[in-house]
Amino acid sequence: MPDPEITAEIAGIRVIDNHCHPEQVLVEGETDTQWDGFPQDAYQTPRVVNIPANIRPKNAKVLAAWRALWGISDETWSEDAVKRALAAKRQIKKDKGDAYPAWVLDRAGVEIALSNRVTMQRGLSAPRFRWVTYADMFMFPLSTAKLQLANSSYAKFYGSLEQKAKELRSGKASPQTLAMWLKTYVVAAIEQRKQEGAVALKFTAAYYRPLDFAPVPEQEAASIYLRCIREGGGPNLEDYKKLQDYIFFEVGKTAARLHLPVHIHTGPGSGAQYSLSGANPFLLEKAINGLPDTDFVLLHGGWPFSFQATALLMKSNVFIDFSGQEFMLSPRDLADVLRYWMDYMPEKVLFGTDAFPNPSLPQAAWEEFEWLNAQNARQALAIALTTMRDDGQITTGRAKELARMVLRENAAKLHRL
Template sequence: MKFQPSIIILYLFLFPYLIPANANPGPKCSALPGYRERIEEYVDSLAVFDTHEHLFNPEELKNTYFLDFTLLLHQNMYDDLVSSGMPNSVYNQLFNQPLKATEKWKIIEPYWNKSFNTASCRVILLSIKELYGIDSLNGSTVDSLSYRIKQAYSGDWFNHVIKDLCKIDNVIQETDFIGVNRPYVSYTDKFSDWITATRKYRIDSLSVAQMEPINNLEDYVRSMSIAFEEAIKMGMVAVKINVAYSRSLNFEKVSHEIAEKVFTQIKNGNESHSVSFKDAKPLQDYMLRRLLDMAGRYKLPVTFHTGLQAGKGNMIENSNPALLSNLFFDYPNLKFILYHGSYPFGGILSSLAKIFSNVYLDMNWLYAISPSYAKQYLNECLETVPVSKIMAFGGDQRCVENTYGQLMIAKKIISEVLSDKVHEGYITEYEAKTIARLILHDNGIQVYKIKNTPPVTRQ
């Protein structure tokens, strides 16, 4: 049989399409064998910048009823217990009475058995295993775990876990200026009293607390600026805005006149007078923008709670980061740091971080919400967002044990994602290590302009 030239031409034309898809491996992994282990070791050796915490003051813990196994349940796990059906009446008992550990466990156990699957629970189990040598949480281990916790806190456990075990060299703690006074701790502060006002009583309380009259809108703005400057003196390195717990993140531009009208409506009533959110919104929007002005004057970044809210019964649509877009346009020189990978609005957040040069992405808390989501999300972000804008770790925890547990999960995920990307030939081993150092540490220092000067101690 004779080959026709036309058949040969046709074959050459179709050749690329006749090869099975998996026969073309794309860019080859050129890393030397052992890169996974080397990346894991490198990630483990890094100093960590912890972007967000609510850690209990270890000294104050000693005066509470929960320096026992329930310490680790605070915030995330309690949310899951309540979500699985624990009523408020049951929940409140745990804080108001000096119960024994085994008595507390009896109350908790039915709801623990309904929610033991969550990532919050896994963080706790990992923490108690690695830090206290306890393999599971049940009626026969809560006593010995509680004993070990008390023993640990009689020494400098807080420093030991944060500095020695986690290798964290910077923590940004929310608000509690009096609390955790350590040279490596910086603070964010909230100004919710001014930006969520609906009640006359609240405005009057501010006036009493500051011993300054608040009779008109100018006074109200001045009152916020007094609080702001006080926070600056205390070492505030960023402003925190968590209003997505109570209202939408949409903040419109409002004129002074309209805001003043709302202020007068609220102020001119009896002490219990309040207005609806709908009526108060123009004043709240106005005040939020004045707060951003202040942050701009001091060149402080502004952090926003976005996505999933802790606790129960919140409106998830209020926390969609896309609602903030007008602020990104209106404040081009402000750094906006959006928390929690905006779960479940992660794709929206990475799009915003890509579109706007002033939007930064912070994955704090995400590994305790869903490690598999965090893994997929980090993978996507590394393909989407400039690496200088990604901060990959913050605990968002109440106790150092859970910060430790979550960090161990985060480091494993970060190592795996980077190693997979080296394997695919997407990045080199050297680039993987550079990324790890930036997202776990250097970006935090850069974005928050940390100078390692300890904050002032409140007298």
């Protein structure tokens, strides 16, 4: 049983969610297209298929979320309860208006949500919501036609990133040199987004390539780029990888200069085509070693490589969050992961929920996930800290301190909030 004193301390902490995708305030008939970096049809299976047992709509925990958020007190699932939950949600949305997303955070005990979105929109304003901006499109300055042919299951990801890179150029043709692409568009965009309030960059690279970014000489990347501009058409798979690797390192340097941590998706991902072996955080080692001044946050803790990922925390520029593990694992299993990490580097462990909108299942959407994952995280942390205390590794006082660090202070310090 978790210690009551530790549990009470944890319950009172206003947490910082290191990674989530909150939904903007919408008017009737409007949909939020900005919460995910990719169009939903890029994933070969819809994102809600094969959802873990912990968050299936009939799960008792979803009922608990309804109780806390919508005042639905049913103990068992029924169609009628779903109807009442949705009706109550609609009414509260209407009543709260632009203050609705912050109201959801209040219910979940979340003070600040680091919001990974294409753009921040209605109801998602600072100081409660801080922007984590997508950086993938910077690595796609040229045509992806050859990539799409070589790897057709990733075609929609490539196409969407090529399109976003084009939007960055306001529809203009690719510049004549790689240096111009970087200076005029990439570095300028990162600087501007920082001005607009971004607190971190996010890469979702594991969705379209392995995470094995490696250093590439400038001359080599520049000549690949130049050859494509001269001959027309884009690079092949091998050359595009080198180009992406080079740009990734340049983005990393810019991020370091601007004090923007780099968030990277690690571990499992949606869609039948997703490559788990390509999302092993160990693949990031060359980037981590080659960019010692850039802070990396391993989102989702690299699960199922969570325990191995612990060793990467030995590097001074690596941090880890457990966003999403709250619904992949039970609190007891998550407690094992958290204990393993906290035993080693407690100042580098960050709480996150990965809560996201769920248009096809509105009764288990970002509001419910935000609340539920924050609850599960608190429960897991209480279990982990109690076992550490009971084993004589830490005092109750230190357990409380660790709880504040993991739930709040580590993220605040890293992102300079």
